[in-house]
Amino acid sequence: MGWFSPQSIQVLSLVTLLTLASSVRASEQASLDGIGLSYFDQAPTEKSDAEFVHYLMPEGDVQSSLSSVLEVPPLPELPKPKPEEEKPAEPKPEEIEKPKETKQEEEPEEEEDTYGYFEYVPYGQYYHVDYWLGEAIWKNSAELGLNGQTGNTESNSLRVGAKIKREGKGTIFSADIRHLRTSDKDGLTQNNAYVKHKLEWPLKLHKNWSLFEKTDIEYDAFKAFDMRLVFNGGVSYKPYKTDATDWTLSVGSGFSQEYGSPQKGIIPEATLGSELNHQLTEKQSFQLKFEFFPAFEADQGYRSVTDASYTIALDHGLSLKISAEDRYDSTPNDRKRNDLDYACLLIWQF
Template sequence: MGWFAPQSILLMSLVTLGTLASYARASDQASFEAIGHSYFEQTDSNSSDTEFVHYLMPEDDVQSSLNSVLELPPLPKPPEPKPEEEPAPQPKAEEVEKPEEAKKEEPAEEEDSYGYLEYIPYGQYGHIDYWFGPAKWKNSAELGLNGQTGNTETNSLRVGAKIKREGEGTIFSADIRHLRTSDEEGLTQNNAYVKHKLEWPLKIHERWSVFEKTDIEYDAFKAFDMRLVFNGGVSYKPYKTEATDWTLSVGSGFSQEFGSPQKGIIPEANLGSELTHQITEKQSFQIKFEFYPAFEADQGYRSVTDASYTIALDHGLSLKISAEDRYDSTPNDRKRNDLDYACLLIWQF
């Protein structure tokens, strides 16, 4: 039998396959042992420099794929809460415009003015509105003329003015009047007076107020040349509507006469009542009564009663019929009563 017999060839093939299998098993075991170890911990000394470089610096495509695999996905953002929408305010029943009222245009707001004193020489600091705030002004002037010629000649003149200022904190009123009558023999009447009143409405109740009054009276046919009256107190409105205003007042003060036999200051009390009523849109009347009793009985007392009836005309004009009675219990050899009555034309501005 020769070396190249079929048996010999088969034996050599088996030996070769066994050798290759053992080599492959050894190489696989070495490769598995290298897993989990760094390059320097590997026992295989046959590694090349190329493999070392490839281990430290992988290719771009391999690095990018590793990053994409190892990168964690971003956490989802929580949904933002929606802002709560405030409900639209519902218009009040009073604010709902009626079809007819909606067509009307709102009047422009009036600018602050200084009444009839548009020009103030010393600036705004010289006007009362700067110190006491804006207010409503009610002013009027009155004029009355009477005359007669023939067998007798008489002339009568009466002029006056009234001022009233209603502010937020104070109410100021002033009354100025002058009467002069003459005949063939000369003057038969010549008197004048100036009155003013300042009120402070109280915050505790709108019907109560504190007041101060000052009166200056001049009369050429009385026992005194001039009389000064000053008093103050409180007032109360027991009845007040849009048409009627009734005020009661009580206080105290003093009076003094100059050029009179009665010397010195006379302390006295003050009691008053004032009623104003609007009869119709153009007709009204007013009744005012003031009583001044002295604290000492021998010094007497005084009283003033004033009544008037007014009819409104056109263009700010009014017709006024008035009567005033002044009584003095100590006239010093003069008559105790003085009654003045007149028919006047009033201009309100």
């Protein structure tokens, strides 16, 4: 009997069927063994690698590219809410204290560099525009006096003048201009004029001290000279100063020179002065001024000027002034030593 005879084929088929049947039965029995048991009671079974293929992570560059694609950016941090501060309990009305009044401290004003103080006195500032036209307080006035007489004696007198005063931050400038003319039926009996100028520099050392410079030009047709020039300078001090009273003392030196006079050349001389201004009432005031000019050489004599005035304020900037001035010269050159001028004037302040 050969291997491929009908009998052998039947036997082989039968064996195959039996083998398949036994394997099916075993698998069914294995699947049914876990019925009725919990997950933890079931026996572990081997599983093929094919079931976990989709769980395996790719290797190499594929893994890094997938991680960069699937990476989720972090969320921004939100600001943390501030803790609520506990509000203090509101005080009772009787417990509330009224605020004390405090005076505000005034800020010190910065000192500006101005003209007229010790660092700048006195050379090299006259040419500067601010020296003459800076911020200042001006006090100006003009005066006029008339006097006439007819009958047995015919005479008339005229007196005109003006005063200028400028008080700046660092300098005080004042000027006085005056002209007197008197005539009668025989002709002129008085004809003189003068211009007085004074410039002061208050010092930083003390507010009551200052330097000064003065220039006087005098003309008189009835004196032994045609014109006299006086120039001097020095230091002045205010021993007493209030809102109503101003008293100034001065001392210095300079020179005088007369033109058209027998006395030739420059005469060195000292200068001493005192000036008092006092406000009696709101509308009444008086002024007393004295200047003394002794020459350094005794044989050249001395001079003095005394001026007194009383002023009553009227309306519309007008004032009435009564004044007297005495000029003394110890060397008159065959003329009178004294010249006294007195007048009643109407002054307009502007």
